[in-house]
Amino acid sequence: MLRYGLEEQKLDTPKNTSSTLDEGANMFTYKLIEAEGNGSLFPYPEDEGIGVEYLLAEPKCNELVGDVLGFETLNPQKFFSVGDFSHGVENDQRKIDGDALDSNLTQEEEHASLEFLDGMLEGTEGVLQGMNKGPCCEDFLLDTKLADPVPNLEHGPCGGFSFGNLGLESPSSSFNGRDSGVKYMYNQNSSLHDNMTIHGLHDDFKNMFGGGTSIKDTQWLKLRISFGLQNLVELDNGLNLLKQGVTFNENEAKSNFSSSNEFCSSASISFSSVVNDKTVSGCQQVKNDSLQTLSSDDNRVGFCILDSGEKDLLVTQKRLRKPTRRYIEEASEQKGRYQSRKCAISYKRSKDKFPHVGSHEQHRQAGFGASSLDCQQEFFEGACIQVPFGLPVQEGCSKRNTSILGCQESEDCKDSGSLVPNEISEMEPFPAESQDDMSEDDCITIINTQKGRSRRKHHMLWTLSEVMKLIDGVSQYGVGRWTEIKRLLFSSSTHRTSVDLKDKWRNLLRASCTRLHNKREVEQGRKHASHQIPQSVLGRVRELALIYPYPRGRKSKDTCTPVVSPIPSSTGKLVPMSTAVKG
DNA sequence: TTTAGGG
DNA sequence: CCCTAAA
Numbered sequence: 224m225l226r227y228g229l230e231e232q233k234l235d236t237p238k239n240t241s242s243t244l245d246e247g248a249n250m251f252t253y254k255l256i257e258a259e260g261n262g263s264l265f266p267y268p269e270d271e272g273i274g275v276e277y278l279l280a281e282p283k284c285n286e287l288v289g290d291v292l293g294f295e296t297l298n299p300q301k302f303f304s305v306g307d308f309s310h311g312v313e314n315d316q317r318k319i320d321g322d323a324l325d326s327n328l329t330q331e332e333e334h335a336s337l338e339f340l341d342g343m344l345e346g347t348e349g350v351l352q353g354m355n356k357g358p359c360c361e362d363f364l365l366d367t368k369l370a371d372p373v374p375n376l377e378h379g380p381c382g383g384f385s386f387g388n389l390g391l392e393s394p395s396s397s398f399n400g401r402d403s404g405v406k407y408m409y410n411q412n413s414s415l416h417d418n419m420t421i422h423g424l425h426d427d428f429k430n431m432f433g434g435g436t437s438i439k440d441t442q443w444l445k446l447r448i449s450f451g452l453q454n455l456v457e458l459d460n461g462l463n464l465l466k467q468g469v470t471f472n473e474n475e476a477k478s479n480f481s482s483s484n485e486f487c488s489s490a491s492i493s494f495s496s497v498v499n500d501k502t503v504s505g506c507q508q509v510k511n512d513s514l515q516t517l518s519s520d521d522n523r524v525g526f527c528i529l530d531s532g533e534k535d536l537l538v539t540q541k542r543l544r545k546p547t548r549r550y551i552e553e554a555s556e557q558k559g560r561y562q563s564r565k566c567a568i569s570y571k572r573s574k575d576k577f578p579h580v581g582s583h584e585q586h587r588q589a590g591f592g593a594s595s596l597d598c599q600q601e602f603f604e605g606a607c608i609q610v611p612f613g614l615p616v617q618e619g620c621s622k623r624n625t626s627i628l629g630c631q632e633s634e635d636c637k638d639s640g641s642l643v644p645n646e647i648s649e650m651e652p653f654p655a656e657s658q659d660d661m662s663e664d665d666c667i668t669i670i671n672t673q674k675g676r677s678r679r680k681h682h683m684l685w686t687l688s689e690v691m692k693l694i695d696g697v698s699q700y701g702v703g704r705w706t707e708i709k710r711l712l713f714s715s716s717t718h719r720t721s722v723d724l725k726d727k728w729r730n731l732l733r734a735s736c737t738r739l740h741n742k743r744e745v746e747q748g749r750k751h752a753s754h755q756i757p758q759s760v761l762g763r764v765r766e767l768a769l770i771y772p773y774p775r776g777r778k779s780k781d782t783c784t785p786v787v788s789p790i791p792s793s794t795g796k797l798v799p800m801s802t803a804v805k806g
Numbered sequence: 807t808t809t810a811g812g813g
Numbered sequence: 814c815c816c817t818a819a820a
Contacts, residue, residue, distance in 0.1 A: 682814070706808065725809070726814070 683718050685727055690756065693724055693731070694763055702728065702771035732768050735761040 424441055696708035705721035705728075713719045734756060 703809070721808070723814075725811095729811085 687757070687760070689713075689716070689719070690727070690731065690760060693727055694760065694767065696724070697728060697767050697771065698763075702767070731756070731761070731764045735764040735768065 421441055692712050693708065696704075696712045700707045700711075705724045708724055709719065709721040713724065
């Protein structure tokens with residue numbers, strides 16, 4: 224197995240992009256860091272730290288080219304439609320593990336998080352644009368492209384830039400060019416798309432992905448196209464490295480290249496590189512230990528492969544995404560419990576985050592060291608983990624977008640055991656809507672316990688309206704009547720069980736209490752969490768908590784009710800401001 | 807089955 | 814959100 228990676232690196236001086244990214248955080252650039260085993264790297268939200276996506280690849284030349292370079296990501300369905308990326312972001316960001324308290328989203332925040340997603344993607348894009356100018360990456364890129372001047376493609380023949388030229392079907396077209404070309408095209412992308420009409424976007428989408436879409440959300444289209452191009456960039460970068468036999472000398476600030484004409488026999492490529500621990504001007508250097516390369520004068524090697532019926536092969540390769548933190552934790556939990564697997568996913572992060580810029584030793588230890596890779600592969604053996612990564616998908620599809628690990632024949636897995644491209648491609652994502660039942664779309668992870676029973680993991684964020692409904696329910700029927708409330712108010716939400724209601728109420732109580740005690744503290748600590756639930760709502764929860772002591776007892780929330788606006792005890796009526804705070 | 811409560 | 818004991 225070969226591994227190949229790109230390293231994400233945070234820029235010293237975040238570029239200003241038009242993104243809505245507020246913290247200037249998610250700025251990434253890519254670096255090739257190692258090629259040993261298989262993998263490619265993808266930008267993750269800052270909170271998530273370094274992320275790696277490994278693509279399994281046979282140590283064959285052609286597959287190396289196709290897989291390792293993330294070629295498969297050119298298939299948008301495969302890439303996006305497996306779930307809801309925005310949820311992934313939220314979940315990761317909000318540390319959903321263990322505390323549902325933090326996972327309530329107001330509609331505003333749902334919207335905000337979508338914006339965040341957009342911002343993140345834009346931020347990524349922005350930096351990719353900046354790669355050509357970046358202080359530390361310049362050498363990297365310049366050297367990589369053999370000093371070819373960047374061709375000035377200007378705008379496409381039709382006045383608008385057309386990605387049709389990049390189609391895989393036309394290996395001799397511009398896609399066949401060097402990386403500079405692709406990069407340049409990519410750079411063109413963002414600004415160009417800003418001015419493009421929905422028709423233009425549709426055209427580009429169709430050209431790029433081979434199929435039309437009815438999506439009218441321009442932002443969505445832009446993102447997809449952008450990602451498609453980004454993948455082209457990654458592919459192209461890697462291809463050039465392979466083709467030219469790039470050698471990075473650890474002792475030189477500038478990289479040297481030695482073109483090797485050794486032919487890549489179909490046997491295998493030994494393409495391993497070692498990364499320096501040192502960083503030079505904030506930029507880690509890369510060194511190749513040994514490198515057999517493709518013939519440097521055959522620029523079409525990579526593309527020929529694509530053109531020779533290998534596409535299917537590429538497309539059908541499984542793509543593995545780093546599981547969400549929650550998944551990881553629970554996976555390792557499983558392991559702990561049942562001692563089933565020899566090793567857990569070892570890139571689980573502990574309390575501390577991955578350093579964005581750090582020694583590779585750190586990275587390796589924390590993330591994708593050799594041993595961890597082995598573990599992963601063993602962990603993932605055969606099956607794959609498909610973690611949602613894309614825009615929200617239709618309700619009906621959500622159940623099919625099931626992440627499966629080692630799915631055998633449990634009923635739950637039946638129709639989702641294999642994520643056939645066709646199947647996936649039929650799923651039409653749609654822009655997020657903030658309706659009540661939007662929470663219906665979700666990711667479910669099914670994992671098999673050792674007992675053979677599959678356990679489903681949901682995480683459905685509570686919308687504000689759901690919370691309001693719950694509160695209404697409690698005020699009407701009282702605390703503890705969860706089945707009643709469920710039946711009468713949540714009958715349509717199949718995903719909310721009475722236990723969920725109970726849990727949610729408990730969390731609401733907790734939230735309403737903690738807020739009283741440490742207002743400021745919360746604000747400092749976790750911005751997001753503090754704004755989840757409007758104060759008015761929490762206030763109402765508190766009042767209800769007074770009237771309906773939590774379980775059948777007094778021990779309820781007396782402990783945390785002190786500061787509340789005193790409820791008129793004179794009128795001990797049981798129906799408090801039922802709909803008063805509504806809205 | 808439902809609820810309470812721990813994790 | 815999951816699990817389990819207790820009702």
